[in-house]
Amino acid sequence: MQNxxxxxxxxxxxxxxxxxxxAKEIKEHGSRVLLTYGGGSVKRIGLYDQxxxxxxxxxxxxxELSGIQPNPRITSVREGVxxxxxxxxxxxxxxxxxxxxxxxxxxxxxxxYEGDAWDFLMQKARVENAVPLGTVLTLAAxxxxxxxxxxxxxEETREKRGMGSDQLRPKFSVLDPTYTFSVNKYxxxxxxxxxxxxxxxxxxxxxDGTFVQDIIAESILKTCIKYGPVALVEPENYEARAxxxxxxxxxxxxxxxxxxxxxxxxxxxxxxxxxxIYDLTHGAGLAxxxxxxxxxxxxxxxxxxxxxxxxxxxxxEEPDDMKAAEKGIAAVREFFNSLGMPATxxxxxxxxxxxxxxxxxxxxxxxxxxxxxLDAADVVAILKKAL
Amino acid sequence: MQNxxxxxxxxxxxxxxxxxxxAKEIKEHGSRVLLTYGGGSVKRIGLYDQxxxxxxxxxxxxxELSGIQPNPRITSVREGVxxxxxxxxxxxxxxxxxxxxxxxxxxxxxxxYEGDAWDFLMQKARVENAVPLGTVLTLAAxxxxxxxxxxxxxEETREKRGMGSDQLRPKFSVLDPTYTFSVNKYxxxxxxxxxxxxxxxxxxxxxDGTFVQDIIAESILKTCIKYGPVALVEPENYEARAxxxxxxxxxxxxxxxxxxxxxxxxxxxxxxxxxxIYDLTHGAGLAxxxxxxxxxxxxxxxxxxxxxxxxxxxxxEEPDDMKAAEKGIAAVREFFNSLGMPATxxxxxxxxxxxxxxxxxxxxxxxxxxxxxLDAADVVAILKKAL
Numbered sequence: 175m176q177n178x179x180x181x182x183x184x185x186x187x188x189x190x191x192x193x194x195x196x197a198k199e200i201k202e203h204g205s206r207v208l209l210t211y212g213g214g215s216v217k218r219i220g221l222y223d224q225x226x227x228x229x230x231x232x233x234x235x236x237x238e239l240s241g242i243q244p245n246p247r248i249t250s251v252r253e254g255v256x257x258x259x260x261x262x263x264x265x266x267x268x269x270x271x272x273x274x275x276x277x278x279x280x281x282x283x284x285x286x287y288e289g290d291a292w293d294f295l296m297q298k299a300r301v302e303n304a305v306p307l308g309t310v311l312t313l314a315a316x317x318x319x320x321x322x323x324x325x326x327x328x329e330e331t332r333e334k335r336g337m338g339s340d341q342l343r344p345k346f347s348v349l350d351p352t353y354t355f356s357v358n359k360y361x362x363x364x365x366x367x368x369x370x371x372x373x374x375x376x377x378x379x380x381x382d383g384t385f386v387q388d389i390i391a392e393s394i395l396k397t398c399i400k401y402g403p404v405a406l407v408e409p410e411n412y413e414a415r416a417x418x419x420x421x422x423x424x425x426x427x428x429x430x431x432x433x434x435x436x437x438x439x440x441x442x443x444x445x446x447x448x449x450x451i452y453d454l455t456h457g458a459g460l461a462x463x464x465x466x467x468x469x470x471x472x473x474x475x476x477x478x479x480x481x482x483x484x485x486x487x488x489x490x491e492e493p494d495d496m497k498a499a500e501k502g503i504a505a506v507r508e509f510f511n512s513l514g515m516p517a518t519x520x521x522x523x524x525x526x527x528x529x530x531x532x533x534x535x536x537x538x539x540x541x542x543x544x545x546x547x548l549d550a551a552d553v554v555a556i557l558k559k560a561l
Numbered sequence: 562m563q564n565x566x567x568x569x570x571x572x573x574x575x576x577x578x579x580x581x582x583x584a585k586e587i588k589e590h591g592s593r594v595l596l597t598y599g600g601g602s603v604k605r606i607g608l609y610d611q612x613x614x615x616x617x618x619x620x621x622x623x624x625e626l627s628g629i630q631p632n633p634r635i636t637s638v639r640e641g642v643x644x645x646x647x648x649x650x651x652x653x654x655x656x657x658x659x660x661x662x663x664x665x666x667x668x669x670x671x672x673x674y675e676g677d678a679w680d681f682l683m684q685k686a687r688v689e690n691a692v693p694l695g696t697v698l699t700l701a702a703x704x705x706x707x708x709x710x711x712x713x714x715x716e717e718t719r720e721k722r723g724m725g726s727d728q729l730r731p732k733f734s735v736l737d738p739t740y741t742f743s744v745n746k747y748x749x750x751x752x753x754x755x756x757x758x759x760x761x762x763x764x765x766x767x768x769d770g771t772f773v774q775d776i777i778a779e780s781i782l783k784t785c786i787k788y789g790p791v792a793l794v795e796p797e798n799y800e801a802r803a804x805x806x807x808x809x810x811x812x813x814x815x816x817x818x819x820x821x822x823x824x825x826x827x828x829x830x831x832x833x834x835x836x837x838i839y840d841l842t843h844g845a846g847l848a849x850x851x852x853x854x855x856x857x858x859x860x861x862x863x864x865x866x867x868x869x870x871x872x873x874x875x876x877x878e879e880p881d882d883m884k885a886a887e888k889g890i891a892a893v894r895e896f897f898n899s900l901g902m903p904a905t906x907x908x909x910x911x912x913x914x915x916x917x918x919x920x921x922x923x924x925x926x927x928x929x930x931x932x933x934x935l936d937a938a939d940v941v942a943i944l945k946k947a948l
Contacts, residue, residue, distance in 0.1 A: 177576025
């Protein structure tokens with residue numbers, strides 16, 4: 175087990191109607207709020223009105239940034255930064271899923287930074303003096319509600335990049351499972367894949383003696399396997415939605431990474447290049463690529479870890495590691511298929527173009543992955559196998 | 562799943578030599594330190610010198626409170642409170658296991674409180690304006706390093722009681738597995754039982770749909786089952802010590818309780834009455850009482866949860882819930898026995914006296930337990946079965 179720091183001060187307010195505590199939490203940190211959200215769904219489910227009324231009743235000044243899209247754009251971030259500066263904003267409240275939260279984090283990072291927000295994504299600047307933020311989550315998927323990471327797309331350069339800082343961990347996050355009742359089948363499935371993919375990224379990583387972390391990771395996978403299908407057929411099943419929602423936060427708040435030097439994250443890197451160009455739903459892209467990545471990096475050296483997943487998560491009874499690993503990877507693919515996710519890029523109507531560009535951009539800062547190091551040619555090979 | 566708040570801001574510094582970061586962390590919160598510890602072990606392993614040198618090098622003023630005993634006494638707490646007041650202490654650093662940490666929390670709570678520290682234990686006062694504290698942990702057991710709870714003994718009245726407040730969560734805790742290398746077999750075993758017992762207290766509690774919490778709880782139990790025996794025969798096995806240490810913190814930081822209204826905690830309550838009088842090691846007392854409690858509360862209504870533990874943790878293959886439950890409870894007893902823990906009060910040389918007093922004191926605030934409500938007569942019955 176590697177040395178680690180674990181520090182997750184985000185306060186989680188979990189359950190039905192916990193949103194009523196939002197204003198109280200905001201007041202611990204600020205009084206002039208930027209309210210961020212995406213399209214109409216937060217209005218449709220009544221959440222927007224509920225929050226806005228609460229802000230007014232508590233005499234909290236607020237301005238709004240709406241229309242934040244999936245695969246959130248740097249242009250939205252820049253717009254938010256300007257709004258914050260023009261209105262002396264001292265707190266950002268994100269209402270939505272990962273895209274809204276991620277955009278809000280990039281805004282929070284850039285408000286007190288003199289350069290352009292994209293600098294953080296290009297590793298040209300470090301986050302200092304970020305504006306505090308909180309979230310009201312509406313999708314079980316991202317984990318962004320309990321970590322310091324954000325992924326932003328630059329639509330001009332067709333790049334999608336990540337940034338991270340402990341300063342960007344939300345001060346609080348409201349997790350009410352009922353807000354996810356209206357999430358449709360496709361996005362429920364994609365969210366479930368996203369949670370599992372976050373687990374995979376830290377599970378399939380160089381590690382030694384991280385038993386407790388790995389068995390907790392396997393537990394979160396089993397939670398997704400149990401409740402993902404339930405949520406698809408019973409969208410208002412509170413137990414299923416609640417377990418998925420809490421699993422999503424636990425999957426990526428740092429817990430499953432403790433004791434490991436680094437996660438792998440090659441699959442996320444590759445998927446980002448695809449969805450930067452094709453605006454594919456992130457979880458759907460991961461459903462296509464993660465099993466392909468698994469097959470690609472499977473070797474005598476890596477087989478024991480895949481076999482561990484196969485036996486502990488998918489109940490594969492097979493003494494030979496390589497055979498067990500193959501069965502485990504097949505089980506992942508079958509499960510994603512059973513959720514109705516695309517299995518290939520072709521299924522998602524993505525043609526075999528731009529692969530060279532994607533490979534090059536995925537490796538812009540050098541080789542990617544830690545479980546197995548991959549270069550641009552590997553990325554292209556994986557994309558071709560994903561067709 | 563019940564609504565919940567989850568807020569664990571304690572910063573964990575985990576791994577070999579992480580103690581070197583102690584002074585830096587203290588300086589975030591204070592400059593005048595009360596250093597608390599127990600007997601000679603922290604000096605014997607060189608930890609005391611390391612910390613004291615670091616405080617001196619960083620010009621941090623400090624006074625010491627040593628000699629804090631297992632089952633820490635209210636007299637030590639009062640002594641600490643006086644030291645804090647006399648020296649304008651603004652930070653408490655506890656070096657040791659649960660006893661030292663718990664005493665330090667009670668001191669932290671009482672410094673700025675006008676009444677007597679015991680008031681907190683008698684539920685006569687609430688914690689307000691606590692002095693911040695940090696810990697350097699030397700035993701995998703308590704979980705106190707990541708929560709806001711403390712248990713203190715009043716040697717005059719022969720009472721052992723608990724208190725809790727989010728204000729008492731340590732600001733940081735240093736967890737270096739190598740400090741636990743020198744823990745002897747008996748206390749290693751007792752610590753492992755303590756961790757498992759903390760899991761049991763929140764696992765066997767009224768709950769509905771807390772799948773992800775329960776499967777994580779089962780994972781922590783499996784970690785103890787795997788590594789407890791290893792640590793007994795290979796005390797310097799880093800992997801075993803590290804997994805037990807991190808499991809101990811995760812077992813009682815609130816994670817496994819999320820989504821449940823309350824844990825059970827009857828077994829802890831009963832054990833506290835025994836060790837208040839006989840000064841038995843807490844984990845050894847739990848090893849005696851927890852399986853007896855399980856048998857006592859086993860019924861048609863509770864059998865499914867015990868069966869769940871039996872199947873998921875002890876690999877019991879038995880379709881009938883009641884039979885599976887019995888096998889699971891037997892497995893717990895066998896495992897504790899295999900660690901060399903006493904199986905009965907008689908084994909621990911505790912006679913069948915004072916049971917009426919223990920029953921009465923355990924229920925001083927009313928019935929105990931949530932999985933099954935127990936009165937003083939139940940407590941006496943359990944103690945008799947534990948003989």
